[in-house]
Amino acid sequence: MTTYILRRLLTSIPVLLGILFVTFALARLIPGDPCRAILGEKATDVICDEFIRRHGLDKPIPTQFIIYVKEILHGDLGTSIRLGKPVTELLVERLPTTLELSLAAMTFSILIGIPLGIISAVRHNSAIDVGTMVLANVGVSMPVFWLGLMLAYIFALVLKGTPLQLPPSGRLSPGLMIPPFYDVWGWQLGKEGFVKSLFVFISQMNVINSLLIWRMDLLWDALKHLILPAVAVGTIPLAIIARMTRSSMLDVLGQDYVRAARAKGLPRGMVVIKHALRNALLPLVTIIGLSFGAFLGGAVLTETIFGLSGVGRIMYDSITARDYGVVQSFTVVIAVFFVILNLIVDISYTFLDPRVRLD
Amino acid sequence: MAALKEESIEKRPKVARLEAEGLRTTESISFWGTVWRRLFRRKSAVVGLWILAFLVLIALTADWIAPYDPVQVLIGVEPVKMRQKPCIHLLGCPEDQPQHIMGIDGNVRDQFSRILYGARLSLLVGLSTVTFAIIIGTFLGAIAGYLGGVVDNVIMRFMDVLLAFPSLLLAIAIVTILGPGLINALLAIAIVSIPTYARVTRATVLSVREMDFVEASRAMGGGWGYILFGRILPNSLTPLIVTGTLGIATAILDAAALSFLGLGAQPPTPEWGTMLGAERNQVFTAPHLVFFPGFAIMLTVLAFNLLGDGLRDALDPRLAQRGEE
Numbered sequence: 001m002t003t004y005i006l007r008r009l010l011t012s013i014p015v016l017l018g019i020l021f022v023t024f025a026l027a028r029l030i031p032g033d034p035c036r037a038i039l040g041e042k043a044t045d046v047i048c049d050e051f052i053r054r055h056g057l058d059k060p061i062p063t064q065f066i067i068y069v070k071e072i073l074h075g076d077l078g079t080s081i082r083l084g085k086p087v088t089e090l091l092v093e094r095l096p097t098t099l100e101l102s103l104a105a106m107t108f109s110i111l112i113g114i115p116l117g118i119i120s121a122v123r124h125n126s127a128i129d130v131g132t133m134v135l136a137n138v139g140v141s142m143p144v145f146w147l148g149l150m151l152a153y154i155f156a157l158v159l160k161g162t163p164l165q166l167p168p169s170g171r172l173s174p175g176l177m178i179p180p181f182y183d184v185w186g187w188q189l190g191k192e193g194f195v196k197s198l199f200v201f202i203s204q205m206n207v208i209n210s211l212l213i214w215r216m217d218l219l220w221d222a223l224k225h226l227i228l229p230a231v232a233v234g235t236i237p238l239a240i241i242a243r244m245t246r247s248s249m250l251d252v253l254g255q256d257y258v259r260a261a262r263a264k265g266l267p268r269g270m271v272v273i274k275h276a277l278r279n280a281l282l283p284l285v286t287i288i289g290l291s292f293g294a295f296l297g298g299a300v301l302t303e304t305i306f307g308l309s310g311v312g313r314i315m316y317d318s319i320t321a322r323d324y325g326v327v328q329s330f331t332v333v334i335a336v337f338f339v340i341l342n343l344i345v346d347i348s349y350t351f352l353d354p355r356v357r358l359d
Numbered sequence: 360m361a362a363l364k365e366e367s368i369e370k371r372p373k374v375a376r377l378e379a380e381g382l383r384t385t386e387s388i389s390f391w392g393t394v395w396r397r398l399f400r401r402k403s404a405v406v407g408l409w410i411l412a413f414l415v416l417i418a419l420t421a422d423w424i425a426p427y428d429p430v431q432v433l434i435g436v437e438p439v440k441m442r443q444k445p446c447i448h449l450l451g452c453p454e455d456q457p458q459h460i461m462g463i464d465g466n467v468r469d470q471f472s473r474i475l476y477g478a479r480l481s482l483l484v485g486l487s488t489v490t491f492a493i494i495i496g497t498f499l500g501a502i503a504g505y506l507g508g509v510v511d512n513v514i515m516r517f518m519d520v521l522l523a524f525p526s527l528l529l530a531i532a533i534v535t536i537l538g539p540g541l542i543n544a545l546l547a548i549a550i551v552s553i554p555t556y557a558r559v560t561r562a563t564v565l566s567v568r569e570m571d572f573v574e575a576s577r578a579m580g581g582g583w584g585y586i587l588f589g590r591i592l593p594n595s596l597t598p599l600i601v602t603g604t605l606g607i608a609t610a611i612l613d614a615a616a617l618s619f620l621g622l623g624a625q626p627p628t629p630e631w632g633t634m635l636g637a638e639r640n641q642v643f644t645a646p647h648l649v650f651f652p653g654f655a656i657m658l659t660v661l662a663f664n665l666l667g668d669g670l671r672d673a674l675d676p677r678l679a680q681r682g683e684e
Contacts, residue, residue: 014516018516018517018519022524026536137661141612141658142660143612143615143660145636146649146654146656150642152642152643297525300620301619304620316620319531319620319622327532331529338524
């Protein structure tokens with residue numbers, strides 16, 4: 001097991017290096033002089049010479065690449081020219097919002113998608129099945145940004161005054177603030193350092209933070225703000241998960257051992273959940289893992305709509321402000337995250353299906 | 360009718376002879392005939408085909424059926440206001456007001472005409488990106504699969520790297536560098552989708568190259584270029600057709616997303632994503648300007664998804680037996 005994980009980690013290294021190379025190459029492909037591309041009108045010859053020297057752009061390309069990799073390995077992701085802050089700091093500030101949104105979307109799509117898929121498979125060709133599949137097809141075809149806008153319109157304006165009204169923007173109602181859990185617990189944290197960053201990171205996730213300080217009013221407010229964006233981001237994965245569950249379950253339900261389990265008198269529900277679902281899970285885990293890319297892509301589009309200041313929003317703002325460093329660094333971070341996630345998915349196979357041989 | 364029958368009998372003398380001898384004959388059906396028949400048996404695929412036919416018709420006839428020029432500003436031409444609600448005479452809109460069935464947009468243009476022209480652009484976007492990606496992806500995948508060894512490793516590891524990025528984010532990064540614009544956005548989406556086609560082609564080429572007819576070609580002295588592109592590739596096309604059809608749906612969705620972010624088609628181009636992006640802050644005051652473009656995108660993507668799913672089921676020999684039940 002350990003050897004397998006180690007080997008998978010080792011084989012990920014070329015892919016990770018490739019990711020760094022692609023982002024490095026992309027930055028070098030900016031047409032024209034990078035100094036003028038980044039600094040714009042402020043760029044004079046003197047400033048540019050200094051800029052080129054400082055960023056090592058006068059060195060040969062392979063040397064530049066090595067410096068770039070070295071910097072990233074040391075956790076230096078560069079600086080945002082627009083905000084004058086290190087990208088790592090921005091990451092600690094912004095990633096929790098996106099992570100919270102992605103997790104909420106994932107929970108939503110799994111909690112609804114899997115049961116829908118199971119019901120469709122068990123009641124194959126029934127009205128529920130046909131209805132689910134029609135909805136799944138429409139769901140897969142839905143542009144995330146459109147769905148987000150329409151949800152905001154329906155739940156914030158059309159349903160205004162009803163109990164179903166939901167806020168269309170922000171993470172908390174105006175005036176509300178969730179005190180960080182470490183302050184509430186009276187912990188003294190240093191000024192900087194990894195631990196402090198980690199705690200700040202966790203406290204930025206409103207749902208977790210309000211649970212940690214056990215404030216149900218704040219939790220409810222945070223959840224209410226999370227519902228619409230999470231539904232918008234989660235709809236496409238939900239549709240994919242429902243379809244996958246259905247076809248995977250249909251395959252398994254037709255097999256002999258399921259019939260045998262029924263024949264020996266086990267109740268239908270038990271056979272579906274304990275015998276069939278467990279074996280249908282394997283392709284599902286892959287799909288859910290791969291959907292995480294869709295969650296992140298969806299987050300870029302959704303955050304701009306719902307006024308959430310997460311990674312997606314900062315990517316969008318950096319694109320419009322031509323703050324390339326931020327776009328590049330966040331792309332690296334997300335891609336690396338994605339590779340690690342795929343690794344976890346691969347490893348989880350061995351737990352779900354002991355037949356999967358690790359070698 | 361009779362003439363037609365005579366002609367068809369003339370074309371198949373053997374059938375005619377057998378029938379003349381009083382034997383019952385059944386027409387033989389080609390592979391594509393079977394696929395076509397299976398496709399038409401699936402309701403969802405038929406729905407997809409109908410929607411697609413409808414969209415193609417709109418795209419082709421937009422010049423004639425659009426009531427206005429899609430970029431014409433109607434200030435001073437008609438008594439209309441900015442972001443005016445839809446006015447449909449049949450639904451009780453006063454006759455003295457000009458009819459705009461999808462309302463007026465933020466620049467006082469007819470939304471309906473813009474939506475119609477948008478169909479043309481979206482279909483072109485889908486087809487062109489996928490064609491580009493298929494040509495390059497198939498070429499790379501075919502070479503990797505056929506030659507194997509170092510070539511295979513280098514190509515496919517590079518594809519792995521491209522696949523490691525969430526596709527929309529990589530497309531965004533590429534357009535950021537190339538600069539915003541429809542052509543650059545298309546290029547970015549095409550580049551991002553190359554790995555999918557390379558993988559699919561490689562997998563099929565790997566299995567087809569072991570078949571006897573390939574061996575026969577090799578025995579007859581065919582060069583590798585001829586064997587690969589003349590013999591193997593034509594026999595590896597079916598999975599590509601399915602992936603390509605579903606790929607058009609993704610490409611249209613991604614192109615709309617890039618345009619929505621301001622990285623794709625630039626105003627005043629009547630592109631659905633751009634139209635939506637321009638009016639997104641008006642969703643509470645003028646929801647029709649957000650609803651119609653988004654609905655149009657969804658309908659187009661849905662059509663390709665339904666068709667792609669249908670084609671997959673029709674082409675899959677495993678499902679074929681089940682489908683015949």
